[in-house]
Amino acid sequence: MDGTLGAGGHARGILEASAPDGQLLGLDVDPQALAIARETLAPHEHRIHLVQASYITLSDQLKQLGWSEVDGIVLDLGASSMQFDTRERGFSFQHDAPLDMRFGPQALQTAADLVNTYSESELADLIYEYGEERDSRKIARAIVDKRPLHTTRELVAVIEAVSPRRGDRVHPATRTFQALRIAVNDELASVESALPQAVTSLNVGGRLAVISFHSLEDRIVKDFFREQSKDLVNPPYEQLYETERKAIIKEVNRKPIMPSEEETKNNPRARSAKLRIAEKM
Ligand SMILES: C[S@@+](CC[C@H](N)C(=O)[O-])C[C@H]1O[C@@H](n2cnc3c(N)ncnc32)[C@H](O)[C@@H]1O
Numbered sequence: 001m002d003g004t005l006g007a008g009g010h011a012r013g014i015l016e017a018s019a020p021d022g023q024l025l026g027l028d029v030d031p032q033a034l035a036i037a038r039e040t041l042a043p044h045e046h047r048i049h050l051v052q053a054s055y056i057t058l059s060d061q062l063k064q065l066g067w068s069e070v071d072g073i074v075l076d077l078g079a080s081s082m083q084f085d086t087r088e089r090g091f092s093f094q095h096d097a098p099l100d101m102r103f104g105p106q107a108l109q110t111a112a113d114l115v116n117t118y119s120e121s122e123l124a125d126l127i128y129e130y131g132e133e134r135d136s137r138k139i140a141r142a143i144v145d146k147r148p149l150h151t152t153r154e155l156v157a158v159i160e161a162v163s164p165r166r167g168d169r170v171h172p173a174t175r176t177f178q179a180l181r182i183a184v185n186d187e188l189a190s191v192e193s194a195l196p197q198a199v200t201s202l203n204v205g206g207r208l209a210v211i212s213f214h215s216l217e218d219r220i221v222k223d224f225f226r227e228q229s230k231d232l233v234n235p236p237y238e239q240l241y242e243t244e245r246k247a248i249i250k251e252v253n254r255k256p257i258m259p260s261e262e263e264t265k266n267n268p269r270a271r272s273a274k275l276r277i278a279e280k281m
Helices: 009-017 031-040 042-047 055-065 081-085 111-117 120-131 136-146 152-162 174-184 187-200 215-228 261-266 268-272
Strands: 024-028 048-052 070-076 202-212 249-251 274-280
Touching (some): 009 031, 024 055, 031 081, 055 070, 120 136, 136 152, 152 174, 187 215, 215 274
16 A cells, blocks of 8 residues: 555555555545556556545545555655645745645645734744744744735745845755645644554554655654554553553664665755654564
């Protein structure tokens, strides 16, 4: 199962490796991604089931297919290059576009809805928490002063005015854009909800592979894998509600797998990727 189909690169690899009989369920919330993946995967048409749905529904999706367990699940989190590069979707601060940032139509709010309706303190908290942005308070105040904001360029101008470029290489709007994208798509809560479902849906010996692109996501994956790979013999005080249980998974790699220098050279967006793999016990 590929919970984040995108353009279908991973799915194609899985289908090639599992030929001639392996079947794949692929999910994505983005109808454009699904259309492209359908083309990419056309040679394997009879072995694929593609559904426009969030990976937070992964247990239900498997149930609907009548699959009780699967051999592998991959989640490649965040936005795709295709989404970043489609100007009108508003993910990139380098192009002027409406402030949208939704991965798919199921998202209830756009980035414009958030910047124009949240209170100053809600915006500051969001930008601090999801963007790890030091200037969150200044930026939130400036947004509230200048709103309504409708386009990425308007938002970038507001941020640049109060948070000038420092010595570091990242553009001052990077962290605020990341924060808005995470909030619009409810990304962290989605990962938290998907991981236990994924582990429950694996065969014994089946593997869950998760690629994350920023520390907030990676921490959720890392903590979940650590927790579920421990035997809980005498539950610590804060987990007294847990009954004793054996570890449910084992971590295949203790440290995350990172791209090689060569891969980063060919694909600079891979530079912050971290792959963690767990195996069902
Ligand atoms: C990094 S890309 C995946 C690229 C893919 N592995 C490939 O080989 O082309 C992430 C994809 O996950 C999708 N996505 C994000 N959140 C999702 C969710 N909650 N459920 C399903 N898909 C989601 C995005 O729309 C995007 O297409």
